[in-house]
Amino acid sequence: MSVWAIADLHLSFARPERRERYAARWRDHASKIEREWRSIVQPDDLVLIPGDISMARNHRDLQADLAWIDRLPGTKVLAPGNHDVWWNGVENIRPMLRPSELAVCGDAVATHGLVICGSLGAPALADDPTTEQSEAQSRAVAELEQALAAAQSLRVRDEPLYVLWHFPPFDQHGRPGPGVEFIVKARTTVCLYGHLHAQGQWSRTVQGNVGGVRYYCVAADAVGFRPLRVEPRTR
Numbered sequence: 001m002s003v004w005a006i007a008d009l010h011l012s013f014a015r016p017e018r019r020e021r022y023a024a025r026w027r028d029h030a031s032k033i034e035r036e037w038r039s040i041v042q043p044d045d046l047v048l049i050p051g052d053i054s055m056a057r058n059h060r061d062l063q064a065d066l067a068w069i070d071r072l073p074g075t076k077v078l079a080p081g082n083h084d085v086w087w088n089g090v091e092n093i094r095p096m097l098r099p100s101e102l103a104v105c106g107d108a109v110a111t112h113g114l115v116i117c118g119s120l121g122a123p124a125l126a127d128d129p130t131t132e133q134s135e136a137q138s139r140a141v142a143e144l145e146q147a148l149a150a151a152q153s154l155r156v157r158d159e160p161l162y163v164l165w166h167f168p169p170f171d172q173h174g175r176p177g178p179g180v181e182f183i184v185k186a187r188t189t190v191c192l193y194g195h196l197h198a199q200g201q202w203s204r205t206v207q208g209n210v211g212g213v214r215y216y217c218v219a220a221d222a223v224g225f226r227p228l229r230v231e232p233r234t235r
Helices: 029-040 059-071 090-096 131-154 178-185 199-204
Strands: 003-005 046-050 075-079 101-103 108-111 114-119 161-165 190-193 208-210 213-217
Touching (some): 046 114, 075 114, 108 131, 131 161, 131 178
Parallel strands (some): 114 161
Antiparallel strands (some): 108 114
C-alpha cells in the first residue's frame, strides 16, 4: 500500500471551465491528472486530496466530479478548499460520496493503517490583518483543534497522522501560522496543503521536515499533475 497526495483538482465536468486562461499548463488538466494517476496509483493505495476539488456551485453539478474521482484507482480522502463552495458541512457531504471516497473537515477518519484529519484552514496572516481575516483564522484554528482531537481519539497505536490543511501553514517569509503550533503538538507525521499556483511561490514555500512534521505542497500544477508519494516514515 502506498500513500499519495494531490490538491487543487479544480474539476468542472458539469460546467466546463477553461483553466488554461490562468496558465497554459492547465490545458486539459483533468486528462493529465487521470493519465498520471492511473500510471502510478494501485487499487489498494490511499490518495489524499486537501482541497479545491471541484468548481461546482451546487451538489447537482458536483456529481460528475465525484463520479470521475471514484473511477480512479485507490481510496480517496477529501477535505475542502476555498473554491469548494458546494461543501456545506462534512455531515452533508458524506451521504453523496462514492464507495472509494471519504471526507474529513473538523474531524478524522482511520483507514489503511493511518489517521487522517482535515480542515479548510486559513492563510497565515500578514503583520497587520483586518478584523475579518483575524476572525477567519481563529475559526480555522478552532476547527483544526477539533480535527486533531478527533484524530487522537482514533490513534490507538500511535498510527501515522496526516493533516489536510488547504492553505500554506507558513507565510511567504517562512514564518509559522498559528495552526502550526497545534500540528506539532499533536505529533503530526505529515501535513499536506495546496493553494499555491505560481512557480515563485513553490520555490519559497516551506516543505520538508520542520519541528518533526513533514510538510508538502501538493497543488496539482506544483506536482506536475501527478500524485506525489507521501509515505509515513519512522520517527
